[in-house]
Amino acid sequence: MKIESIELRQIAMELVEPFETSGWRETVRPCIIIALRSEGLTGYGECVAGVGPWYSYETVETAWHILKDFLIPAVLGKDLSSPEGLQEQLRPIRGHPMAKAGLEAAFWDVLAQTKRISLAQLLGGTKERIESGISIGIQKDIPTLLEVIERRRAQGYKRIKLKVKPGWDLEVLRAVRQRFPNIELMADANAAYHLADREHLRKFDEFGLVMLEQPLDYDDLIDHAALQRELKTPICLDESIKTPDDARKALDIGACRIINIKPGRVGGLLDAKKIHDLCRERGVPVWCGGMLETGIGRAANVAIASLSGFTLPNDISASARYWREDLIEPPFVLEPDGTIKVPTGPGLGVRIIRERLERVTQRREEFRA
Ligand code: OSB
Numbered sequence: 001m002k003i004e005s006i007e008l009r010q011i012a013m014e015l016v017e018p019f020e021t022s023g024w025r026e027t028v029r030p031c032i033i034i035a036l037r038s039e040g041l042t043g044y045g046e047c048v049a050g051v052g053p054w055y056s057y058e059t060v061e062t063a064w065h066i067l068k069d070f071l072i073p074a075v076l077g078k079d080l081s082s083p084e085g086l087q088e089q090l091r092p093i094r095g096h097p098m099a100k101a102g103l104e105a106a107f108w109d110v111l112a113q114t115k116r117i118s119l120a121q122l123l124g125g126t127k128e129r130i131e132s133g134i135s136i137g138i139q140k141d142i143p144t145l146l147e148v149i150e151r152r153r154a155q156g157y158k159r160i161k162l163k164v165k166p167g168w169d170l171e172v173l174r175a176v177r178q179r180f181p182n183i184e185l186m187a188d189a190n191a192a193y194h195l196a197d198r199e200h201l202r203k204f205d206e207f208g209l210v211m212l213e214q215p216l217d218y219d220d221l222i223d224h225a226a227l228q229r230e231l232k233t234p235i236c237l238d239e240s241i242k243t244p245d246d247a248r249k250a251l252d253i254g255a256c257r258i259i260n261i262k263p264g265r266v267g268g269l270l271d272a273k274k275i276h277d278l279c280r281e282r283g284v285p286v287w288c289g290g291m292l293e294t295g296i297g298r299a300a301n302v303a304i305a306s307l308s309g310f311t312l313p314n315d316i317s318a319s320a321r322y323w324r325e326d327l328i329e330p331p332f333v334l335e336p337d338g339t340i341k342v343p344t345g346p347g348l349g350v351r352i353i354r355e356r357l358e359r360v361t362q363r364r365e366e367f368r369a
């Protein structure tokens with residue numbers, strides 16, 4: 001498969017409601033959409049780097065630079081037949097997993113299209129539907145949060161994830177548990193605490209959370225292992241797991257009991273699958289996290305979440321949870337049983353709405369072999 005051309009588009013999409021975590025607040029979601037052409041087909045990938053270096057060090061600007069000046073020159077005009085082959089070309093370039101993952105995703109889409117199978121099939125997915133959960137940002141007060149949860153439950157979201165931070169945690173969880181004693185509930189701190197907060201974090205155990213996501217530093221494994229020894233609640237790592245080796249080390253030292261897999265964070269679907277395979281071997285549950293993706297990135301997440309080891313609900317909600325108009329057709333919708341259907345058409349299995357993509361494009365550049 002000769003890579004004939006690659007197009008980068010920086011887009012900006014307005015979120016239907018702001019999204020706030022322990023460390024940042026987003027109202028508009030910029031990202032880079034990568035279109036890769038080969039053998040008369042076009043594959044699409046989404047690079048999830050955003051406005052600023054808050055979740056990780058990557059931003060739209062760094063990703064554009066790395067794609068344009070390093071990743072694209074490394075693969076343009078090359079004849080590559082597998083994601084392993086693509087990864088090999090990118091190996092000399094260190095870091096920048098989100099930039100790599102966006103490019104790799106476009107390649108996976110074309111590859112699946114040439115084989116006339118869905119991306120889910122190509123990845124080895126077996127599920128026809130994936131379980132959908134929702135991540136609810138920090139709200140202005142507790143009554144507002146309770147209303148939001150009520151509304152989301154009514155829409156069919158079964159698993160609720162709450163963003164927490166010091167000052168928006170125990171009291172909030174207590175109120176939520178009082179109102180919803182039996183819901184599947186979890187919390188995500190986005191690295192807002194320190195090991196010195198261990199006494200405070202032990203109090204999370206009283207809420208029966210299915211997991212506590214990334215309580216400590218974004219680069220840490222060691223302190224998480226110490227914390228996990230003291231908590232009943234399973235720790236799930238997000239930010240700290242950047243490679244399959246990180247996942248192996250985390251499991252070896254007991255830094256977590258669950259892993260959130262995000263293709264963007266780990267450099268692509270190939271390494272996301274490797275982490276899935278490792279966790280499955282070791283009996284560790286995984287689920288697919290989200291980065292507020294448009295339908296393009298969402299479709300790739302749905303595909304990887306169709307693998308059998310993704311046994312916990314994913315941060316993959318319906319298109320309407322994020323966008324007034326998604327970039328794809330049909331949009332992802334929540335089924336009455338709280339799941340999302342895995343597309344069966346070739347590649348991503350969704351149609352990209354070119355006019356909408358054009359409308360949200362802020363910068364575009366094309367590279368030809
Ligand atoms: O930590 O999981 C996270 C969104 C942006 C960056 C980081 C995270 C999140 C979410 C929302 O929690 C996931 C989603 O619904 O896409």
Ligand code: MG
Binds near residue numbers: 190213238239260289
């Ligand atoms: Mg997280």
